[in-house]
Amino acid sequence: MSGNENGAVGPRWPRYAGTLALAIMLGACGGEQPAPEPSAAPGDAAQEADGAAPAAQQEPPQQDDDAMSALSVDELRAAARQAYAESRLYAPPGDNAFEYYLALRERAPGDAAASSALTDLLPMTVIATEQSRDREDYEEARRLQRLIERASPEHPALPRLATTIEEAEQATARRIEQQQLTAEQEAERQRALEAERQRQQQEAQAEAARLAEEQAEQEEAERLAAEQRAAEREEAERLAAERREAEERAARERQAAAAAEPATPDLRAISTPAPRYPPEALRAGQGGEVLVEFTVNPDGSVANARVVRADPPRVFDREAVAAVRRWRFEPVGDPVTTRRVIGFNPGG
Numbered sequence: 001m002s003g004n005e006n007g008a009v010g011p012r013w014p015r016y017a018g019t020l021a022l023a024i025m026l027g028a029c030g031g032e033q034p035a036p037e038p039s040a041a042p043g044d045a046a047q048e049a050d051g052a053a054p055a056a057q058q059e060p061p062q063q064d065d066d067a068m069s070a071l072s073v074d075e076l077r078a079a080a081r082q083a084y085a086e087s088r089l090y091a092p093p094g095d096n097a098f099e100y101y102l103a104l105r106e107r108a109p110g111d112a113a114a115s116s117a118l119t120d121l122l123p124m125t126v127i128a129t130e131q132s133r134d135r136e137d138y139e140e141a142r143r144l145q146r147l148i149e150r151a152s153p154e155h156p157a158l159p160r161l162a163t164t165i166e167e168a169e170q171a172t173a174r175r176i177e178q179q180q181l182t183a184e185q186e187a188e189r190q191r192a193l194e195a196e197r198q199r200q201q202q203e204a205q206a207e208a209a210r211l212a213e214e215q216a217e218q219e220e221a222e223r224l225a226a227e228q229r230a231a232e233r234e235e236a237e238r239l240a241a242e243r244r245e246a247e248e249r250a251a252r253e254r255q256a257a258a259a260a261e262p263a264t265p266d267l268r269a270i271s272t273p274a275p276r277y278p279p280e281a282l283r284a285g286q287g288g289e290v291l292v293e294f295t296v297n298p299d300g301s302v303a304n305a306r307v308v309r310a311d312p313p314r315v316f317d318r319e320a321v322a323a324v325r326r327w328r329f330e331p332v333g334d335p336v337t338t339r340r341v342i343g344f345n346p347g348g
Contacts, residue, residue: 065094068103076104077113084117090125090144098125098147118151126157133161138169255291255309267296267338268330275323275342281315282346288312289343290320296336300329308339316344 071079080100083089090098098121105114125144132141145161152158181189281288294305305324307317320342 065099065103068094068099071103073104073108073111076100076107077111080104080114080117089121090128090147091140093143097121098151102147102150122148122152122155125151126155126161129161130164133165133168136168136172138165138172141165255311266332267336269327270300270330271326271328273323273326275316275319275344277344277346278316278319281344285346286312286315287343287345287347288316289341290316291339291341292320292324293337293339294324294327296329296332296338298332298335300331302327302329304337316342320344 068076077100080097083095083097083100088096090096093099097117101114101117101121104111105118108114125148129141129144129148132138132144141161142165145158145165148155148161149158288311290307290311291309292305293308295303297303302325305321307321310317310320323342324340
């Protein structure tokens with residue numbers, strides 16, 4: 001919590017949330033811990049001490065160090081606060097919070113807000129220096145190194161930064177030197193690459209031709225096998241059709257023989273009620289016939305009725321046998337066994 005220009009107390013943390021989030025992100029990328037949360041927003045202590053009006057909305061001066069030295073203490077503080085709030089922590093050169101607070105501390109050595117802000121900014125600037133070094137921006141890395149040295153000449157990271165920047169720059173120079181090939185060497189390398197490409201292309205074409213030939217042979221073999229299977233299937237179907245035809249012909253012959261069998265002359269029917277038509281077959285319009293064998297007793301009644309053949313099977317069998325059992329004939333001297341065909345016609 002800090003006071004504003006009217007003395008009221010209000011929350012300060014959301015105002016710097018973006019800056020602290022940036023510090024945490026820099027710490028994750030650069031390998032060092034992010035700066036601790038500021039104990040006070042930059043410039044708050046000075047504002048509470050002298051009651052100066054906030055100048056956060058004032059445009060920061062775009063001037064070099066000589067021009068910055070012409071700014072008043074209040075102007076420096078306002079520019080620093082605005083740069084900090086806008087996350088211009090250490091860049092661009094000449095217009096960032098770090099340099100404004102350095103100038104403010106040099107102008108007013110006792111300014112607690114400037115010292116506190118620089119303490120907060122130092123870890124982030126160390127991280128930014130390492131990141132500039134790692135992306136080989138050595139000019140920017142040395143600029144930030146100089147800012148750290150101005151703010152804290154005894155900072156423990158300075159010797160390491162100076163050494164690693166120098167070593168990285170030398171390593172970059174060596175790498176560039178090693179990568180610089182003469183025109184003749186590069187031409188020779190390109191010729192060797194082209195020759196290798198031609199060789200690989202020829203090998204690939206030969207391999208493709210071989211694979212195409214194998215594929216054609218395999219397809220021909222599969223075609224012949226398919227033709228063989230089709231011929232075998234056709235032969236099997238032909239044989240099955242012949243068997244079915246022979247079976248049907250034999251059935252027709254048996255049926256014709258049964259139908260042509262003359263009735264026993266000694267049997268004279270008295271009553272031959274028609275069979276009941278099965279409702280399911282009638283609804284389906286299905287017809288057929290049943291050959292029934294039965295015995296006529298001496299008194300003319302029917303016994304031992306059974307189905308010899310039915311077309312279709314098991315559709316009219318029961319009704320045909322039931323009807324024959326109700327038949328009556330004139331009395332005969334001895335039992336007589338005979339056969340009759342019972343027809344079922346849905347339209348009859």
